[in-house]
Amino acid sequence: MGFTGTDQSNGLVQQFGLELDQRGNIARDEHYATNVDGVYVAGDAGRGQSLIVWAIAEGRSAARGVDRFLTGTSALPAPIRPTDRSLLV
Numbered sequence: 001m002g003f004t005g006t007d008q009s010n011g012l013v014q015q016f017g018l019e020l021d022q023r024g025n026i027a028r029d030e031h032y033a034t035n036v037d038g039v040y041v042a043g044d045a046g047r048g049q050s051l052i053v054w055a056i057a058e059g060r061s062a063a064r065g066v067d068r069f070l071t072g073t074s075a076l077p078a079p080i081r082p083t084d085r086s087l088l089v
Contacts, residue, residue, distance in 0.1 A: 023048055028082055031065035032058065040066055046082065058082070 013020070019027040019035045025048050026034055026041045033040055042062035043055035057079040067074035 030082060031068060032062035032082060033065055033069070038069065040069075054080075 016036050021027040026045050028034055028041050028046050032042055040062045042058035061078040064074045064076040064078040067076050
């Protein structure tokens, strides 16, 4: 079985008080930050079912958000935005 959605059975979403988007994924802003200060999300938990290349790119972009949170600025690349979608051909 493939990805079936953000696993809420372990209680982490509720324990941290994370907000979900309209698709049931963990909501995030343009820097991959959630509604909880210092908590970031990338990959399937924030995007939903997708390819591993999206998760890798989002992880790199989220690292930029974390770096910015910790140091106030970042020179790390952010390959994609949370709202980017694949091209349909």
